[in-house]
Each structure stands twice: as C-alpha cells, then as structure tokens.
Amino acid sequence: MKKHLLAAVILLSAITTFGAGYQINMQGIRQLAMGGTGTGWVWDAATIYYNPGGLARLKSIQGYASMGLIMPSTAFGNQMSSATTQRQTFTPFNFYVGGPIMQDSKFALGLGVYTMAGIGLKWDDQWIGRYIIQSISLKAVGIQPTFSYRCSDFISVGAGFVYAVGTLDMRQSLPVHGQYGPGGSTDDDGSAHLHGNANGVGFNLGIHLKPTDNLQIGLTYRSQVNMSISGGSAAFSVPASLSTQFPNTTFDSQLPLPQVASVGIGFRPSDRLTLQLDLNYTGWNSFDSLRINFTDHTSGLQNNHAPRHYRNTLTPRIGANYKVSKVISFMAGGCYDPTPVTNGYVSPDLPDADRVVLTCGITIRPLPRFTIIAAFEGTTSVKRNATYTYGGFDGTYKTEAATPALALYYNF
Amino acid sequence: MRKICTIGAIAILFAACRPSVNITTPPTAGRAKFTNYLAIGDNYTGGFMNGTLTVSGQLYSFPNLLFGQMNMVPPPYGANGPFVQPLLNSDNGYPGPKLILGYTSNSCTPTTMYLAPMSLKNFVPDPIDAKPFVSASNNGQINNIGVMPIRVCDYPVLSWGLAAVANGYPYANRFYKNPAGTPLEELNYRVNNLYPTFITVEMGMNDVLLYALNGGQGDGTGNALPVALNIYNPNDITPTAVFDTNYDKIINAATITGASGALLNVPDITALPYFHAVPINGLILDRQGQADTLAAFWKDQAWTKVFQPGSNYFIIKDHHNNTRQAIKGELILMTCPMDSISCAGWGSTTPIPDNYVLTTDEIQFIQSAVTAYNSFIYFESVRHKLAYVDINTYFQNLSTGITFNGITYNTQFVSDGAFSLDGIHPTQRGYALYANEVIKTINAYYGSTVLPIDVNKYKGIEFP
Numbered sequence: 001m002k003k004h005l006l007a008a009v010i011l012l013s014a015i016t017t018f019g020a021g022y023q024i025n026m027q028g029i030r031q032l033a034m035g036g037t038g039t040g041w042v043w044d045a046a047t048i049y050y051n052p053g054g055l056a057r058l059k060s061i062q063g064y065a066s067m068g069l070i071m072p073s074t075a076f077g078n079q080m081s082s083a084t085t086q087r088q089t090f091t092p093f094n095f096y097v098g099g100p101i102m103q104d105s106k107f108a109l110g111l112g113v114y115t116m117a118g119i120g121l122k123w124d125d126q127w128i129g130r131y132i133i134q135s136i137s138l139k140a141v142g143i144q145p146t147f148s149y150r151c152s153d154f155i156s157v158g159a160g161f162v163y164a165v166g167t168l169d170m171r172q173s174l175p176v177h178g179q180y181g182p183g184g185s186t187d188d189d190g191s192a193h194l195h196g197n198a199n200g201v202g203f204n205l206g207i208h209l210k211p212t213d214n215l216q217i218g219l220t221y222r223s224q225v226n227m228s229i230s231g232g233s234a235a236f237s238v239p240a241s242l243s244t245q246f247p248n249t250t251f252d253s254q255l256p257l258p259q260v261a262s263v264g265i266g267f268r269p270s271d272r273l274t275l276q277l278d279l280n281y282t283g284w285n286s287f288d289s290l291r292i293n294f295t296d297h298t299s300g301l302q303n304n305h306a307p308r309h310y311r312n313t314l315t316p317r318i319g320a321n322y323k324v325s326k327v328i329s330f331m332a333g334g335c336y337d338p339t340p341v342t343n344g345y346v347s348p349d350l351p352d353a354d355r356v357v358l359t360c361g362i363t364i365r366p367l368p369r370f371t372i373i374a375a376f377e378g379t380t381s382v383k384r385n386a387t388y389t390y391g392g393f394d395g396t397y398k399t400e401a402a403t404p405a406l407a408l409y410y411n412f
Numbered sequence: 413m414r415k416i417c418t419i420g421a422i423a424i425l426f427a428a429c430r431p432s433v434n435i436t437t438p439p440t441a442g443r444a445k446f447t448n449y450l451a452i453g454d455n456y457t458g459g460f461m462n463g464t465l466t467v468s469g470q471l472y473s474f475p476n477l478l479f480g481q482m483n484m485v486p487p488p489y490g491a492n493g494p495f496v497q498p499l500l501n502s503d504n505g506y507p508g509p510k511l512i513l514g515y516t517s518n519s520c521t522p523t524t525m526y527l528a529p530m531s532l533k534n535f536v537p538d539p540i541d542a543k544p545f546v547s548a549s550n551n552g553q554i555n556n557i558g559v560m561p562i563r564v565c566d567y568p569v570l571s572w573g574l575a576a577v578a579n580g581y582p583y584a585n586r587f588y589k590n591p592a593g594t595p596l597e598e599l600n601y602r603v604n605n606l607y608p609t610f611i612t613v614e615m616g617m618n619d620v621l622l623y624a625l626n627g628g629q630g631d632g633t634g635n636a637l638p639v640a641l642n643i644y645n646p647n648d649i650t651p652t653a654v655f656d657t658n659y660d661k662i663i664n665a666a667t668i669t670g671a672s673g674a675l676l677n678v679p680d681i682t683a684l685p686y687f688h689a690v691p692i693n694g695l696i697l698d699r700q701g702q703a704d705t706l707a708a709f710w711k712d713q714a715w716t717k718v719f720q721p722g723s724n725y726f727i728i729k730d731h732h733n734n735t736r737q738a739i740k741g742e743l744i745l746m747t748c749p750m751d752s753i754s755c756a757g758w759g760s761t762t763p764i765p766d767n768y769v770l771t772t773d774e775i776q777f778i779q780s781a782v783t784a785y786n787s788f789i790y791f792e793s794v795r796h797k798l799a800y801v802d803i804n805t806y807f808q809n810l811s812t813g814i815t816f817n818g819i820t821y822n823t824q825f826v827s828d829g830a831f832s833l834d835g836i837h838p839t840q841r842g843y844a845l846y847a848n849e850v851i852k853t854i855n856a857y858y859g860s861t862v863l864p865i866d867v868n869k870y871k872g873i874e875f876p
Contacts, residue, residue, distance in 0.1 A: 077433030080866040084432055128866060131818030175819045175829055179512065179874040239875035241513070241527050300827070383433065392815030396433045 026092045027114045029066045029407035033361025033375035034319025035333025037276035039218035039264025042208065044409055045096035048112035048146045051218040052158030053206030055148035056108040061099035066407030068092050074121060074351055078395035081128040085121050092118050098146060108148040116140040116164060116257055130173040132391045133349040140166030140227055140257060144204060153210060160204040164225045168253065170194045178239040194251060194292065196232020200225040214268040224259040224286055234294060245300030252293045259283040278317040284310035284340035306390050310340040329363040346386035351397040353384035373407040441489035442860030444672045445609040446482040449491045450555055450602060451475030452666055453614030455837060457558025458583065463834035464505035465583060470497050472840040472870060475556050475612060477847040481862045497556040498545040498587035502538035507582055509535035511833040513875055520755035529833035545587040557602055559583040563618040564658045565650040567596045568642045599665050611666045611673035612850065615659065616785045619650035620778045621681050627745055627767035628731055628774035634781055649777055652784040663792050674799035674854055677786040679807035682743060682775050686835030689825035690744040695724040695759050709761055726759035728769045735763045743770040746835045799857035806849045816867050821845060829872035840870035
C-alpha cells in the first residue's frame with residue numbers, strides 16, 4: 001500500500017496548490033487531500049474555515065496546526081522571447097483551536113488563523129514583460145474568531161468574523177533610460193517599487209445538517225474581504241532630470257478576496273469509505289481593475305487602473321477518505337477549477353488558466369488523541385495562449401509546482 | 413533506507429518542476445523571396461535620428477532591423493547577408509552634431525533651467541566620415557540607398573547628390589557610384605549590381621515634409637512649376653503628376669529583376685511631434701490683467717481675438733502676410749525659438765513669423781498631397797504585385813498611442829519614446845515599432861512568418 005502511495009505522489013508531482021486566481025485553497029490539510037472538499041463533512045477544527053456551522057459537532061476542543069510548501073513556477077513564451085519565473089517558496093500556514101466549550105455542550109467557540117492568499121511571481125529583471133511587472137507578491141492571512149451552536153442533532157450553525165491582514169509588493173521597469181548608463185543595454189532603465197500593508201474585514205457563515213450518521217450536508221457563505229492598502233510606499237528610481245516627475249510618494253489600492261458560496265455533501269456508504277462533493281461559487285467579478293492611486297501626481301506619474309474584469313466561477317470538487325485501520329486512512333480527490341481571468345485580461349502579474357487539480361494524502365493517528373496528516377495537491381494548468389490588451393502583451397503561459405503539506409492536531 | 417529514497421525522489425520531483433514555453437515556429441518566407449534585399453528610400457530608410465546621421469542610427473534603420481528578421485528565415489528565401497549600409501565611423505553626427513537632452517534657460521529668465529534638446533557640445537566632425545564610403549563586399553554591394561532629403565521628384569535630377577552637398581546634405585555624395593548622375597541612375601546601378609529579389613520603397617515623405625519644415629513657404633497648391641529642368645523648389649509641395657511619373661519610374665527600375673517587396677505609403681507628417689512640441693495655444697496668461705493688456709494692444713485689429721487667463725492661441729502671421737490669432741488645429745514648428753516666445757513677446761505682442769507656422773490651408777495642402785500620393789502608391793503596389801504598407805494609418809494609430817509589451821508609444825514630444833529629439837525621425841524603438849508594422853504587412857501579403865522585433869530591447873530617449 002505504501003508503495004502505491006509513493007507512485008501516486010510521483011504521478012501528482014507536476015502540480016500546484018494555487019487556486020484559480022490568487023486565492024489559496026490550503027486551509028485544511030485533510031480537506032486539501034480530498035480535492036478541497038470540506039463543506040459537508042466535519043473532520044477537524046479546520047471546519048472553522050470550511051464550515052463554521054460544523055464546529056459544534058466536534059467532540060472536544062482541538063488544537064490544529066498545519067503548513068504547506070508551494071514552489072510554483074510559471075513559464076512564458078511568445079515569438080520574441082521566453083522566460084520562466086525564478087524559484088520561490090511560499091509557506092501558507094494555518095492554526096485552529098476550538099470546539100464545544102464543555103463536554104457535550106451545544107455551544108462551541110474557536111479561533112482560526114489561516115492563509116487566504118499567498119502568491120508571488122519573480123520574473124528576471126530584464127525579461128520581456130518588465131514594463132508590466134518584474135515581481136509581485138500578494139499575501140493575506142485571515143484571523144477568524146468563531147461561534148457555533150448545535151440546535152439539534154440535525155442542524156448546527158456557526159458564524160465567524162474575519163479580519164485579514166496582508167501585504168502587496170510590486171516591482172516594474174519604467175521606460176526611461178539614463179544618458180550615462182551602460183550603453184546599448186537596458187540596465188539603466190528606471191524602476192518602480194510599490195509596497196503596502198493591507199487589511200480588511202468580512203465574515204464566514206455556515207449551516208451544517210446531519211440527516212443521518214452517514215450523510216452530512218453543509219451550506220456556507222464567506223463574504224468578500226476587501227484588502228485595502230492606504231499609504232503604501234511608492235519608490236522610483238529614474239534619471240536625475242526626471243526625479244521631479246517621479247517623486248517618491250505613497251499610494252492607495254484595493255484588492256478583493258472574493259465572496260464564496262458553497263454547498264457540500266458528505267456520504268459514507270460503508271464504514272471505511274467516505275465520499276464528498278463540494279461546489280464553490282466564487283464572486284470574482286468584484287475584481288474589476290487593479291487600481292493604484294498615487295498621493296502625488298505629475299505629468300509622468302498618474303493613477304494606474306489596469307482593467308481585470310474577472311468573472312465568477314463555479315468549481316466542483318470531489319474527495320474520498322478510505323479508512324484502512326483505526327490508525328491509518330488514505331485520501332484522494334480532485335477538482336476542476338475554472339479560471340476567473342477572461343482572455344484579453346491575462347496579465348503576467350497574475351497569469352491564470354483553467355486548472356485540473358488532483359490530490360492525495362495519508363492520515364496517521366499514532367495516539368488516540370493525536371493525528372498527523374500529510375497531503376499532496378497538484379494542479380496542471382493547460383498551456384494558455386492569451387493576451388493582455390491593456391499592456392499590449394501576448395504570449396503563452398504555463399504554471400507548474402509541487403506542493404506538500406503537513407498538519408498535526410490534538411484533541412483535548 | 414526507504415525513507416531516504418522517498419525524500420530523494422520528492423526532492424528530484426521538485427527540482428524537475430520547472431516548466432518552459434518555447435514558441436519555436438521557424439520563420440518562413442511564404443511567397444516572398446528575401447534573398448537579396450535592397451532598401452530604397454529617404455531619411456527613415458537611411459536611419460536618421462536626433463537631427464543627423466549617426467552610426468547607431470544607421471544600425472537601427474528600419475531596413476537593417478527588417479533585414480535582421482528576414483535573415484532568420486532559412487535558405488533559400490531567407491535574406492542573405494551582408495546587408496551593407498554606408499555606415500559612418502562616428503556616433504556624434506554627420507555632418508553636424510546630434511541632439512541630446514540637456515538643461516537650458518531663456519535669456520529673460522536665466523536662472524530657470526529646463527530640459528530641452530541641444531546639439532552635442534564640443535563636436536568635431538570625424539575625418540573618416542568625410543571620405544567617400546566604399547563597400548568592401550561583393551563588387552561594392554550596398555543594400556540601403558536611403559538618403560536625406562531625397563524626394564520622389566528628385567530622381568531625374570542630374571548631379572542631385574552634388575547639389576545636395578551645397579545645401580548641407582552630403583550623404584548621397586558619400587556613397588553614390590556617380591554623384592554627377594541622377595538618383596534614378598544610382599538606383600539602376602544598385603539593381604544591376606545586387607539583383608534584388610526583395611525591395612522596400614519608402615519614398616514621398618520629403619515631397620511634403622520640406623514644405624512643412626519651412627512653415628509652408630512655397631505655393632503649396634500642388635501646381636508648382638519646375639524652377640529649372642526637372643528641378644522643383646524644395647520648399648514647395650511636389651505636384652501630384654510629377655510625383656506619379658517619377659514614382660512609377662522608381663518602381664519600374666526597382667522591380668526590373670522581378671523582385672517581390674513592399675511599398676510604404678506616406679504618413680500625414682503633420683502628426684509628427686515636430687509640429688506639436690510647441691502647442692498652438694501655448695500663450696499662457698496668468699492673470700486677467702494680462703489678458704486685458706493684450707486685448708487693448710490689439711484692439712484696433714479687425715480679426716477675432718480671445719484672451720483670457722490660461723491657454724490662448726498665439727498671434728501669428730499667415731502666408732498672406734496677415735497678422736491674426738491662430739485657430740484650433742494650426743501648428744507651430746518646433747524650431748520656433750522659445751527665447752523669442754518667452755522674452756521677446758512672440759505670439760503675444762509680436763506675431764510668430766509665417767515660416768514657423770502651418771496654417772489651416774497649408775495643413776490641407778499637405779494632407780491632400782499625402783492622400784493623392786498614397787492613392788498612386790497603392791495603385792503601383794497593385795500593378796506590380798507588391799505589399800502596400802499603410803504607414804499613414806500606423807502614424808494615426810501611433811498618435812493615439814500604441815501599447816507594446818507594457819509601454820505606450822505615441823507622438824508626444826520627448827515623452828513618447830518613439831520619436832527622437834528632432835521630432836521627425838524615430839528612436840531605435842520607434843524604428844523597431846515601424847519595422848514591425850512593415851513585417852506585419854509583408855507577412856499578411858506574402859503568407860510569410862517573419863518574426864516581430866522585441867522593440868523594448870532597444871533604446872528610446874536618453875535622459876540626463
């Protein structure tokens with residue numbers, strides 16, 4: 001069996017954990033291993049994220065910690081040039097603690113601290129798209145105090161308040177050369193560096209239904225969290241004669257983490273096997289444009305509103321858990337994650353394509369109260385030949401990565 | 413052991429995970445034969461930039477960039493090297509210095525420094541450039557015979573190259589086989605020498621540009637008579653009939669070997685930054701008092717005048733020697749001295765002289781000539797089965813902005829990135845963008861797949 005797992009891992013290696021767009025879907029490792037499903041069935045304290053209504057179903061207070069490693073790489077090519085992003089490692093993490101306030105209580109409280117977004121791309125400084133983007137990093141962590149109440153064995157509800165903090169960092173070349181730079185090359189281009197802290201608030205609602213022991217249903221709604229940046233730093237490096245045109249200044253911006261409505265079903269046809277199905281409807285269309293509004297304006301420095309016109313997406317996910325023994329279970333799953341980015345708006349700062357996601361994992365419970373979960377998720381995005389009209393930039397993209405993740409939890 | 417294997421395998425998997433996308437469509441010639449390429453034309457073909465000829469301008473002339481892309485097409489129909497241009501030795505300018513950006517001030521406000529194009533200081537002409545250019549390749553092969561300021565109507569003029577020297581344009585004299593002959597004879601010689609299979613003809617711009625650069629000093633109506641046998645006043649617009657006759661001769665001579673190729677039409681040159689660097693409504697009044705003073709100054713004049721705080725149209729002299737206030741759409745030449753505007757009351761209390769102004773009727777003369785020339789160029793392209801490159805439309809698009817890989821190029825003086833400091837000739841990037849337009853049309857016409865140029869690899873304007 002172990003051999004087979006290794007084989008599965010190898011098959012899945014050409015793969016990522018990015019969700020479509022700039023979301024990350026790694027808030028629970030068992031859920032991750034089951035194709036990202038988790039709205040319907042309550043497994044562990046990660047339900048604070050997946051369905052806060054399920055928190056009151058936990059038997060006791062649980063402490064949960066997890067971390068993943070995302071090592072993505074995006075390649076670009078067109079008739080003039082090709083490029084691959086530099087290797088970067090992202091480490092989305094999650095902590096949850098929560099459960100019924102007392103043994104057999106109907107009330108449950110919890111706190112989740114989870115990574116909502118965390119992506120980045122670093123192209124070579126001299127690459128062909130440098131006047132659009134050289135590097136970008138976008139990070140957001142949500143902090144969610146949660147309350148849940150089990151009305152009856154059939155229905156339990158929950159709600160969480162979400163406070164998110166994060167950062168946005170972007171670099172790009174400016175098309176102004178100096179007279180005294182190294183001749184004939186582009187090393188003496190100007191550059192812009194934007195860096196800002198972002199925060200926003202939202203909420204997370206869930207209803208968990210349990211018609212029978214072998215059938216669970218979840219309905220959730222996560223509100224949009226508008227990550228707003230105010231007073232971020234905008235630093236420019238330009239030839240001396242242009243320094244008044246490009247004053248170092250501050251900027252405001254806003255980036256939506258989209259609202260998601262989900263419905264999930266968990267079904268246990270036999271003692272050993274659990275099957276799950278989730279549907280996520282994600283309200284990406286609120287990402288209308290990437291707006292950078294500078295505090296100071298000159299004829300050279302104007303606000304930049306890059307149109308994005310994302311569209312809403314419907315993502316189906318399936319997953320299975322097979323319990324080999326009291327100690328070991330295996331998980332597998334997958335999903336089809338359609339891209340919210342429509343053609344004409346595919347920018348090299350957030351390139352995106354439809355993704356087919358395959359996942360697997362193993363759960364080991366060495367002690368009755370202690371559980372270890374290891375998972376791999378992989379995304380293969382097809383090569384996408386796309387245009388970015390606003391930037392006059394065309395080409396073919398492909399993103400790949402390998403992503404392992406590990407979680408530990410303890411039931412008090 | 414097994415654990416180590418597992419970890420090792422995973423590590424290898426991570427390492428192997430670097431995608432790549434290589435678009436390796438090999439370029440093809442389609443029905444064109446790029447083998448021997450001859451470029452016929454004027455300033456743009458020659459690679460003029462920053463007000464003069466420099467070796468770096470020549471290396472980024474659009475025909476040299478185009479050759480580079482056609483050269484990537486594999487034999488037998490890819491372009492064969494060498495692509496010989498009459499290269500200079502010096503990058504400082506020939507015969508005069510190039511323009512660079514530097515700080516200057518007006519005589520009345522000497523402490524207010526601003527950035528403006530100025531001639532390279534301490535310029536010394538390179539003695540090597542003064543000598544005739546002799547190509548060392550196959551029988552003196554030259555592939556680019558573009559020279560400034562040749563017009564279509566100059567092609568039958570004897571000793572044109574020699575006469576141009578006297579006017580400060582020694583370029584043709586430097587490499588023409590026989591400067592005492594006509595440009596048409598030079599073309600015939602190059603065609604016989606090179607036996608071109610592919611040509612580009614970029615001609616006609618100077619037939620209107622020279623008139624415009626003099627602020628419309630000639631007759632302009634397109635009915636100019638020759639000042640001597642076959643010789644037309646360079647400050648006037650070439651009559652359409654003369655243009656047509658000579659353009660036809662050029663194409664007949666150029667295609668006698670059955671060459672494929674492309675004819676580039678004439679842009680509406682009034683869109684060039686040269687005519688927009690000084691805005692026609694650049695008379696800035698800060699206070700109502702200034703407006704009142706000016707209104708009082710001109711109160712005896714019958715013409716309509718509007719003076720108010722903010723931007724106002726300049727006072728000009730038109731080519732009927734009438735003083736009046738300019739109207740929307742009229743143009744001031746870049747060479748109009750800023751000192752005189754700022755310090756000597758030009759445009760406010762003294763009219764800007766006619767030779768710095770293009771008035772509405774002069775602009776119409778230019779535009780109708782361009783339209784007439786272009787309809788003949790199109791006719792010739794059909795008759796000789798050659799690609800027709802609509803440079804005029806390309807310039808129109810450029811004036812509203814063309815975004816290429818994140819940079820928006822336009823015709824804003826200095827900040828546009830596409831035109832050099834003389835306001836007329838492209839920068840390296842501008843020539844590359846122009847060459848891409850030619851490539852696009854050639855590919856469409858001949859079914860070829862010549863690759864586009866990564867424009868942003870090259871230089872735009874350089875700032876101190």
